[in-house]
Amino acid sequence: MPRYVPPLRDMQFVLHELVQVTETFKEIPAHAEVDVDTVNAVLEEGGKFAAQVVFPLNRSGDEEGCTHDKTTREVRTPAGYPEAYAKYVEGGWPSLSCDPAYGGQGLPHVVNQCFYEMLNSANQAWTMYPGLSHGAYEALHAHGTPEQKATYLPKLTSGEWTGTMCLTEPHCGTDLGLLRTKAEPLADGTYRINGAKIFISAGEHDMAANIVHLVLARLPDAPAGSKGISLFVVPKFHVAADGSLGARNGIFCAGLEHKMGIHSNATAQLVLEDAIGTLVGEPHKGLQAMFVMMNAARLGVGMQSLGLTEVAYQNAVDYAKDRLQMRALTGPKAKDKPADPIIVHPDVRKMLLTARAYAEAGRALCVHTALMLDKELSHPDADVRREAADEVALLTPIVKAFLTDNGWIATSACMQVFGGHGYVREWGMEQYVRDARINMIYEGTNTIQSLDLLGRKVLADNGKKLKAFGRRIAEFAEDAGVREDMQEFINPLADLGDKVTKLTTELGMKAFGNADEVGAAAVDYLRVVGHLVFAYFWARMAQVALDRIQADGDAVDPFYRAKLHTARFYFAKLLPETASLIRTARSGPASLMAMDESLF
Template sequence: MPSYNAPLRDMQFVLHELLNVEQELKSLPAHADVDADTINSILEEGAKFASEVIAPINQSGDEEGCTYVGDGVVKAPKGFRQAFAQFVDAGWPALSCDTEYGGQGLPHLVNNAFYEMLNSANQAWTMYPGLTHGAYEALHAHGTPDQKKLYLPKLTSGEWTGTMCLTEPHCGSDLGILRSKAEPVGDGSYLISGTKIFISSGEHDLSENIIHLVLARLPGAPEGTKGISLFIVPKFLPNAEGKPGERNPVKCQSIEHKMGIHGNATAVINLDGARGWLVGEPNRGLNAMFVMMNGARLGVGMQSLGLSEVALQNSLAYAKDRIQFRAAKGPVNQGKPADPIIVHADVRRMLFTQKAYTEAGRAFSYWLALNIDRELSHSDEQVRKDSADLVALLTPIVKAFVSDNTWETTNLALQCFGGHGFIKEWGMEQYVRDARINMIYEGTNSIQALDLLARKVLADGGAKLKKFGKLIQQFVVENQGIDAMKEFIEPLMDIGDKATKLTGEIAAKAMTNPEEATAAATPYLRVVGHMVYSYFWAQMAKIALDKQASGDGFYIAKLATARFYFAKLLPETAGYIRQARGGSDVLMSLDAALF
């Protein structure tokens, strides 16, 4: 059975040494009183919950899965309901929620770090509160005062949970063709009919009510995405006292039998004249739902980071313990018939790859969460705008680049175990299976690549990308004259220059042939993702260089990992740049009938 211990030292390194979060929060009036000790205490308690409460039921939850009892009733695996009750009793759902609705008002960054630990411990279980928080955010941003008063305290406390109902049997990423209908009743409510599929946490027995956020069309609505509205559809209609009352005809027809995340109920939901209430403006439902969708994309990044970390921990422990063959330079362990496999270069390649992608993913995702806090509450309007632009630009990167990397790292973790990795009891094959969905849901990684290149870069002439480029340039100028930093600054400058040149080339070709952008999007995302990781690895290397003389092995390992990243992982961008330049003709010239 795999084990998990929260990487508190590295989390604190990112928060306090890289991001200097206590000082940063002083510029955010809503969080100015939050200090490092408070953050550390919260994460230490969160680490206990993750490792002691939900990690022990991860493997058993995967083996048992959710059970469709019949008549719309679904039961979560053994222990899930009890763990959720502990989660609620401890006040964890309220961590970053608005104090007006019973929340603790802490930064999104703290919540983000907490969710990393939850996802390492048990991704399937963590999806229940994760989607609930997304529903809370959407209603907080777009709900009416009455809707907020009724629903937000219950979502904040965890008494009620939430979902988002987008996908239909005939439409996934292309929401413009969805068919669900909403008919006005005349009293401010609507009767909603349709079928939704792949609804994560769509039905379960963890909470007393489930609040579905459902996309549907009003009568006479425009075609496409401009005719979609968003509705609150509770499983049980709240009564006059705000408690679950009459059963609403929104019902689970079945649950999916999936490759991974077996402990989360992925439901087919039928709405048969279910009563719902409009959220936001008519025909502007995607605008409201994007609050939840973008939050979910960051959430997928945290799911992926969490899996990468726990897989690394277990493959590293195994590599130090498992003995096979002798080291190339001769025996290391004289007292045993073979040496631990960590002495072998290729095993170290696998471990270093996991470590480099995991630690860069942590630095990047925490920084992005800090920018969400800046966007929401910084005292300077320009900082709020710049932060919003950076979050918009990099959301596709945190979703797609991190999850792509985690698919590689979990597979490498399994490979470190050899044949044992292929056996269930060791837990590695579950991490691989669970990781695979992260590249698909909340917008496939291909959609993320198209979003990055077409909407976030080309649509504004690269303005948002230039804002990130200025951060790189500022760091380069500050450190260019430091001899010890050359090995990190030069490749950072190089990838920055190449990404800028590549962007210009694609933009020029796309002006005459839009297919050039779609053909280049996926390799382009890999290039920009590496540019982002290079920026964070260069910063972390600088801190490690300044502190390596202390003899602390943490900084020595950090510096070694930075060197590995620049020597062994960043060079893959050369191939991706060539792919992006390869054009669309080689993809599009063959008639579909000839495939």
């Protein structure tokens, strides 16, 4: 059976030694009193909840799945799920980073993100139920009317109600300009909505009293395409003026998707038949409002794969230390046993270290991005908020795509460590692989994220956002580059930074002549930039580790030696991937587009 231990030590390292979050909190009045002890205490309790309440339901929930009653149109989640959610609500966990004006605790988003990493390690499918509620909360908090905020935000904050985002339809996925759901205005200011949505995570369930659906639809006078989309809030049950629940609204589950993974999350086909909703934001500007939720979801999906990478790594390490198979090539290591544990074999170590390196760098990136989000939302200086917003915009597609690609690589590698046992359900590893695969697909496929990064976030503003992050890297490289013991990290980091600059300029110039240059290069380009970001954080982590080793000598915590070893592995074995990626990114679209489609 698998196990999970919250990685609190590494979280504390990233939060307090690498990123030093409390120094930033002091600049933000709303968070100025949040200190190291508070952060650690919250995450310690959060880790207990994830490991003791949610994790034991992961395998049983996957095996049982959700059940749809075609007569009542209701969905039953696996045994223990509603009870675990009730404990989640009772513990106040939904309100962690929510606005105190609506009953929230007002803690920084970065603390909430670390908590969610642990929940995702424990049980990604369960975590998606409350996770989507945060996106609905953020969208309504940013764009809702005073009446909508008063009606929905306290209940979403407390966790009494959950939320969804209803975008995709049977005939359109990413291209939302094709959606057909209609909204007809009524005399009382509400709207009658008809249509169908698919792939709606947590779209129907028995874990909360009401579900707040955020639905994209078209008004009668809507222009064609994405500019004609409006956003509506459509509750599962009508809400009376006093906040009590009334009759069932005209939105129901017509069926559940039969999926490769995340079996215990109800991925619903929703039908709207004269459902009543209210407009969120301005008419025809629904995508702008929904993007608040979508961007929150994209960061959340990156955290999902980070969580799966961590738990898969932990279990693979346990197995590799215990499983006996052959002798080490350099001679027996466990001479008292008939064979050596497989952790002595170089390729097993490569698989383990790959997962570890991707988990630890991913954690650093997610913490940094969440801290930038706190600055964007709450810093008193408008210039700081704007700069932070630009950095969050740049990093969001990297968090979503690079971390989920790496999560697939890492969980697959960890399953491989188990050999044939990894392919067997009892060990739990194959579930992590199945669950990880969806993360590369939803909330905008990783190709969409790559196009967003190269097209919108880099080329559209002539590289302004990328150059700003490049200056961050250059300043660090200049400061740390004078140290002899940092050369093995600074030199490849600086070299890759120069190559990214040249590659970006080259692709931008080519795109003027042929837009397919962007489409052909985007996926490789995102992975190159992802490695640049990871190399930056690994170099910084190596510097912290070196400083502690030099200061403490033989008495140093072994944690820092392990951190330094992992940094060296990343630069030696994973970063070199960028050489081939740059070459393929430069190769252009000809080999992709030249063949006539009839020949496929």
